[in-house]
Amino acid sequence: MDLVKSFIGPFNSSALKDTAKLVIIGSTVEATRRASTSAWHSFVDSFFLTAHFSQEDYPYDWIMHWLQKQPSYSASREFDVGSSRTGSVGVDDVEGEEETEEANGRRRVAIAFLPSIDVTHSIFYHGHWLKITRSRRNGHYGGYHELKISVIARNNNILKQLVIQARREYEADMEHRVHVFLAEASSWRWNGAHQKRPLSSVVLEPGVKDMLIADAKDFLASEAWYADRGIPYRRGYLLYGVPGSGKTSLIHAIAGELSLDIYVVSLSAKGMSDNTLTTLLGRVPSRCILLLEDLDAAFTRSVTRDSKSTGIPTTTTTTTTTTTPIVATVPPPEDPNTLSLSGLLNSLDGVAASTGRLLFATTNHYERLDPALTRPGRLDVHVDFKHASKWQAEGIYKNFFPTKPKPTADGEVVEVAETQLGRKRKSHRHVVPLLEEEELGELAKQFAAAIPENEMSVAGLQGYLLRNKTRPREAVAEVGAWVEKEREAKAKLKKLKEEAEAEAKKEAEEVRSR
Ligand SMILES: Nc1ncnc2c1ncn2[C@@H]1O[C@H](COP(=O)(O)OP(=O)(O)OP(=O)(O)O)[C@@H](O)[C@H]1O
Numbered sequence: 001m002d003l004v005k006s007f008i009g010p011f012n013s014s015a016l017k018d019t020a021k022l023v024i025i026g027s028t029v030e031a032t033r034r035a036s037t038s039a040w041h042s043f044v045d046s047f048f049l050t051a052h053f054s055q056e057d058y059p060y061d062w063i064m065h066w067l068q069k070q071p072s073y074s075a076s077r078e079f080d081v082g083s084s085r086t087g088s089v090g091v092d093d094v095e096g097e098e099e100t101e102e103a104n105g106r107r108r109v110a111i112a113f114l115p116s117i118d119v120t121h122s123i124f125y126h127g128h129w130l131k132i133t134r135s136r137r138n139g140h141y142g143g144y145h146e147l148k149i150s151v152i153a154r155n156n157n158i159l160k161q162l163v164i165q166a167r168r169e170y171e172a173d174m175e176h177r178v179h180v181f182l183a184e185a186s187s188w189r190w191n192g193a194h195q196k197r198p199l200s201s202v203v204l205e206p207g208v209k210d211m212l213i214a215d216a217k218d219f220l221a222s223e224a225w226y227a228d229r230g231i232p233y234r235r236g237y238l239l240y241g242v243p244g245s246g247k248t249s250l251i252h253a254i255a256g257e258l259s260l261d262i263y264v265v266s267l268s269a270k271g272m273s274d275n276t277l278t279t280l281l282g283r284v285p286s287r288c289i290l291l292l293e294d295l296d297a298a299f300t301r302s303v304t305r306d307s308k309s310t311g312i313p314t315t316t317t318t319t320t321t322t323t324t325p326i327v328a329t330v331p332p333p334e335d336p337n338t339l340s341l342s343g344l345l346n347s348l349d350g351v352a353a354s355t356g357r358l359l360f361a362t363t364n365h366y367e368r369l370d371p372a373l374t375r376p377g378r379l380d381v382h383v384d385f386k387h388a389s390k391w392q393a394e395g396i397y398k399n400f401f402p403t404k405p406k407p408t409a410d411g412e413v414v415e416v417a418e419t420q421l422g423r424k425r426k427s428h429r430h431v432v433p434l435l436e437e438e439e440l441g442e443l444a445k446q447f448a449a450a451i452p453e454n455e456m457s458v459a460g461l462q463g464y465l466l467r468n469k470t471r472p473r474e475a476v477a478e479v480g481a482w483v484e485k486e487r488e489a490k491a492k493l494k495k496l497k498e499e500a501e502a503e504a505k506k507e508a509e510e511v512r513s514r
Pocket residue numbers: 201202203204241242243244245246247248249250362363364385458459460462
């Protein structure tokens with residue numbers, strides 16, 4: 001008994017009672033403080049109108065673009081420093097700094113100063129104080145940012161006015177740019193606003209560009225026509241052919257010409273499944289270019305429309321060569337995380353798929369594609385991209401080298417040519433001899449004459465000219481030798497490949513005979 005008393009004795013002590021009192025009083029004070037703070041916030045919030053902008057939607061970009069142009073926002077005392085994807089806002093405006101696109105020959109990355117996450121910032125706008133907070137949220141497929149703007153006002157007109165102004169300014173600044181969005185899990189991530197590529201910089205056989213542009217324009221203007229006939233309002237283009245022939249370049253140039261954004265999906269990306277693709281394609285806006293790159297990387301002719309088929313080669317009995325199709329003789333195990341051909345077809349023309357978009361698909365292996373995928377209604381227009389013709393070689397050369405500007409009134413020409421196609425820079429210039437129009441035309445003809453028809457890639461020609469960017473005349477004089485070297489290198493590569501294939505075949509036969 002004494003032992004029990006001695007054990008509980010200390011708990012009856014006055015010191016403990018005091019401690020308990022303190023804990024109770026402290027808890028009560030803290031609970032009251034929290035309740036009153038929360039009540040105060042609710043009271044204050046009841047006067048505020050609040051708008052939320054998610055990073056996953058366009059208005060977030062409009063508002064961020066507008067905010068970065070507000071001096072008080074960029075001058076916040078606590079801020080994050082990052083690169084600006086648009087290269088145009090809240091950037092490089094440090095006093096005394098020369099505004100050039102290049103520094104020491106390297107392209108400058110524009111800097112953006114943004115107030116830190118969860119810091120509330122106030123901006124005075126049209127007679128109202130806006131309370132702005134950027135925060136991070138956890139989404140289904142990773143984190144994303146959210147912007148919250150609160151204002152004391154009688155109605156939400158001030159917020160509507162802000163969004164409309166931000167959109168107007170954003171569109172004006174982005175007029176010369178193409179927005180590119182990349183698929184990330186099942187949502188679209190903005191990948192920046194790229195300078196529009198002039199259509200004239202893509203050299204293709206006469207008529208190809210005109211045909212595509214006319215077709216796309218006609219489609220964009222024909223929504224009612226499609227609706228009247230009950231035809232799904234979609235159009236698909238398949239650009240196929242050798243690597244480095246201008247397929248991707250043409251799509252970017254078309255996007256610029258028609259002022260459309262580009263949404264890029266790589267079907268062979270990790271984690272791509274039927275469900276993911278359906279969700280992604282359902283989230284594409286109506287007027288845009290949807291680009292499915294390297295279609296053959298995910299699908300082959302040998303793959304059936306069986307929903308279990310993935311089209312992706314398995315490790316078991318897969319044979320792959322550069323010329324023969326991939327043959328998956330053992331069907332891969334059923335896996336909800338993979339993409340099937342029927343899944344792709346359903347995503348493209350299922351009920352959830354968006355309408356009014358231009359689908360562009362590219363491949364280097366037309367013969368590997370399933371006819372179900374390439375039939376009209378899915379991919380309506382097919383364009384074959386070949387190795388460079390002489391006509392293209394001449395065009396590429398002419399586009400590449402600058403000509404003398406027309407003489408001024410006093411007959412003097414002082415301009416130094418740029419090395420980059422058509423771009424004006426304020427510093428770091430390479431000196432390129434300027435050619436007269438006639439000389440350029442003559443050299444281009446000689447250059448084309450030395451290029452064998454349909455043998456070299458356009459990208460290869462461009463690479464050669466880039467190595468000779470300050471030597472237009474020498475580039476022509478030496479092109480014959482370059483062609484010979486290229487042929488030798490290709491022959492060597494082919495021989496090595498054939499030897500490797502023969503070796504692999506021999507090994508396989510030995511394994512089989514054992
Ligand atoms: N027809 C062309 N006109 C102008 N430039 C071209 C052309 N073809 C290729 N190029 C140049 O070659 C490079 C590669 O071109 P691009 O990526 O468009 O080729 P691609 O056909 O899409 O290649 P891949 O099939 O390997 O993706 C780019 O720098 C591009 O400017």
